[in-house]
Amino acid sequence: MSTTPAVMAIRGKRQLGEAGKVRILNAQHRCDRCGAQAYIRATLRTPSSTSAAVGQLYFCNHHGREHEAALRPQSTHWLDESRWINRKPTD
Numbered sequence: 001m002s003t004t005p006a007v008m009a010i011r012g013k014r015q016l017g018e019a020g021k022v023r024i025l026n027a028q029h030r031c032d033r034c035g036a037q038a039y040i041r042a043t044l045r046t047p048s049s050t051s052a053a054v055g056q057l058y059f060c061n062h063h064g065r066e067h068e069a070a071l072r073p074q075s076t077h078w079l080d081e082s083r084w085i086n087r088k089p090t091d
């Protein structure tokens with residue numbers, strides 16, 4: 001099995017890319033406002049709760065941007081996968 005350095009470089013790059021860019025959101029996640037495919041997830045900690053109860057809101061890119069200024073400061077985690085919008089699901 002002979003592998004040229006060029007091929008190894010490509011493989012290494014691809015593996016790095018996959019490891020660092022695993023999608024969490026998929027077509028099953030829909031925007032809470034309009035029902036479009038969600039690319040942004042806001043994880044909110046319930047202020048009154050003493051447990052680790054959290055709420056999650058899903059947004060398409062459009063509504064994510066619209067609500068980001070208000071929601072992001074209240075979010076424990078802001079997941080933005082909008083970079084995947086124009087990619088094929090198998091990429």
Ligand SMILES: [Zn+2]
Pocket residue numbers: 031032033034035036059060061062063064
């Ligand atoms: Zn939307």
